[in-house]
Amino acid sequence: MTHRAPDSEIDPLARHSLSAGELKELLAAERIGEPFLAFRDQAGRLVFFATGGGQTHTLGRREEADVSIGWDEEVSGLHAELQCLGGEWTILDDGLSTNGTYVNAKRINGRQRLRDGDRILVGRTVLVYKCGSPEQVAATAVAGEGAALQELTETQRRVLIALCRPFRDGNSFATPATNQQIAAEVFLGVDAVKMHMRTLFGKFELGELAQNEKRARLAECALHYGVISRRDLGSG
DSSP, rough: BEEEEEEEOOOOTTTOOOOOHHHHHHHHHHHTTEEEEEEEEOOOOOEEEEOOOOOOOOSSSSSSEEEEEOOTTSSOOEEEEOOOOOOOOEEEEESOSSEEEEEEEESSEEEEOOOOEEEETTTTTTEEEEEEEEGGGGOOOOTTTGGGOOOHHHHHHHHHHHHHHHGOOOOOTTOOOOHHHHHHHHHHHHHHHHHHHHHHHHHTTTTTOOOHHHHHHHHHHHHTSSSOOOOSOOOO
16 A cells, blocks of 8 residues: 655655754754654754654653654554664664554554655654764764855856766666766866866765765765756756
């Protein structure tokens, strides 16, 4: 049995839905490197729940639940449980809820392992699971720096679009464009492209990553957070 996929109005991390401040908060949460849930409360504010160690967490409408969703009448008092098994987080609904629990639009029956970016639907509320990246923890952000992600120059934006161009068909295994390929597309010298790439690494706070990881992570961040859209990648 399937359920309709969450739409952009209820998906807390829908592309282009994050303000500059929310984007900064999300990046900060990811840099900590620990798993967490992201969802929006009754007032539409973005909320982060850190799963912490290996304990079990409850989700439900009751005030006593670890993740309390009291405003959603379609959520059961005790709806589901988050459990950590062997370092991997799972969600468990073995009949606890009345209306079911859905992961990526499919109703679960029992326990399901969670993967980074999974959308969990309980009642009318979507929670996004982020697994964290301990190996990618970067330096502490300076206050206000997150807004810089929305303040790219036109040339930086063109370089970023060219970098992400290989992902235009939705192939998550594509390789970001090389400096030579970017230079040919945006009509810049390779040295100028390298300069702009260093600036972009700084703006996205990726400077502490290994050199061979920076380009892929930059493309991933640009697409995931809606800085660059698939529409931008339509043609070279």
